[in-house]
Amino acid sequence: MITGAETAHLTQKTPTIYLEGRLPLVVERTAADLGLRDGQVIQAIVEARPERLRLNLQDPPWLGKFIDLPKELPAGLRLAAGDTALFRVQLQADGSILLRPLQAQARTAPLPQDTPLPNRTQQLGFRPPDMGALALLLRPGFLDTLLKGLNPAAPELAALQHWQRLRPSMAQLSPEKLQQLMQRSGWVTENLLAKGEGGGLVDLKSSLRQFMRLLQSTNAEGAGRIQDAIDDIESRQLTASETLTGREWVFSMMLPFVDAEPVALRFVRSRRRPGEEKAPFIIHLHTRNRDLGEVWLQTRISEQTEVDMVMWALREDVVHRAKSQTANLRDELDSAGLQMTRLLVIHGPGPSDPLPWSPPETGSLLDVQT
Numbered sequence: 001m002i003t004g005a006e007t008a009h010l011t012q013k014t015p016t017i018y019l020e021g022r023l024p025l026v027v028e029r030t031a032a033d034l035g036l037r038d039g040q041v042i043q044a045i046v047e048a049r050p051e052r053l054r055l056n057l058q059d060p061p062w063l064g065k066f067i068d069l070p071k072e073l074p075a076g077l078r079l080a081a082g083d084t085a086l087f088r089v090q091l092q093a094d095g096s097i098l099l100r101p102l103q104a105q106a107r108t109a110p111l112p113q114d115t116p117l118p119n120r121t122q123q124l125g126f127r128p129p130d131m132g133a134l135a136l137l138l139r140p141g142f143l144d145t146l147l148k149g150l151n152p153a154a155p156e157l158a159a160l161q162h163w164q165r166l167r168p169s170m171a172q173l174s175p176e177k178l179q180q181l182m183q184r185s186g187w188v189t190e191n192l193l194a195k196g197e198g199g200g201l202v203d204l205k206s207s208l209r210q211f212m213r214l215l216q217s218t219n220a221e222g223a224g225r226i227q228d229a230i231d232d233i234e235s236r237q238l239t240a241s242e243t244l245t246g247r248e249w250v251f252s253m254m255l256p257f258v259d260a261e262p263v264a265l266r267f268v269r270s271r272r273r274p275g276e277e278k279a280p281f282i283i284h285l286h287t288r289n290r291d292l293g294e295v296w297l298q299t300r301i302s303e304q305t306e307v308d309m310v311m312w313a314l315r316e317d318v319v320h321r322a323k324s325q326t327a328n329l330r331d332e333l334d335s336a337g338l339q340m341t342r343l344l345v346i347h348g349p350g351p352s353d354p355l356p357w358s359p360p361e362t363g364s365l366l367d368v369q370t
Contacts, residue, residue, distance in 0.1 A: 027067050027097050034065060035224035037133065038091040041102065048081035061216060061223045124235040131264060133228030134254050138262040146222045156214040159207040166202060170260040185253045205233050263287040292318050296350025307333055309343045312350030319347045
């Protein structure tokens with residue numbers, strides 16, 4: 001199935017202005033009750049009830065669920081029955097929910113023809129960059145817990161079960177295995193299908209969609225987790241399509257393993273600077289490994305052959321091991337026709353994300369231009 005996220009770059013996007021409310025809405029329902037995650041953006045229609053307004057959630061898997069609003073809304077927030085509103089979810093330590101309003105579109109008031117209602121593409125753009133939902137789903141054994149109690153012969157499970165059997169162990173990782181993992185990540189297959197090719201290939205995203213349809217009638221919370229993981233995949237697809245402008249290129253994915261935590265990869269090529277023959281190619285890696293602990297690695301390839309590497313590790317013994325292997329790594333790169341210009345190993349946490357990101361300040365006005 002090819003969704004709007006894969007073809008977003010084919011249509012012109014209208015710049016949208018988002019206004020975050022200064023005060024959040026405090027609601028009575030808990031995150032566990034609704035299956036919400038911190039940082040999510042939800043869309044809802046405002047409905048009038050005898051005593052108060054309520055939100056009718058519009059996005060699967062919360063479609064048809066309601067949140068009663070406080071009788072007194074925060075100052076400056078205007079909501080009326082029939083409005084379509086966007087809220088960012090903020091979870092508190094006790095499990096309660098704060099909803100921070102992003103914008104409200106009144107259904108009763110006429111809108112300019114070039115002002116679209118909030119859609120899925122806009123919501124995907126609000127997701128944080130860490131792919132946390134996908135990383136949780138791909139941890140060894142997590143999918144197996146969701147599969148418990150289901151009929152293993154169900155046709156909706158065939159593709160996912162096949163995909164699970166194809167996951168390599170960490171020791172089996174090779175350039176060929178990496179290429180296969182990229183082909184099954186949800187990117188390549190959809191592109192081939194759009195060209196009338198790729199029939200019979202195993203694809204993570206389409207496999208998860210089939211699995212989610214099966215869970216929606218038996219395990220709403222599990223279906224929500226699957227939807228979150230799909231949103232992480234499509235958010236990265238959207239980011240990649242938006243950077244294919246000739247100025248920069250970004251590709252993000254999560255490598256799954258049968259015996260280890262998933263590995264987050266991001267490939268970046270920035271715009272070419274004056275005087276550069278070609279912009280450097282940068283690879284960001286982040287993993288939590290039971291043998292190495294938490295590790296970050298940034299590899300910068302310039303002039304096709306020059307390799308600059310920076311590694312961060314939380315464990316001191318891993319730092320010492322990495323430094324002791326510098327000569328061996330230099331020889332390995334040299335045998336492949338590459339020259340290591342630097343290897344810097346740092347004892348401490350790495351960058352929170354290769355591309356700096358933080359949610360907008362409360363009350364700020366963002367003018368997103370594409």
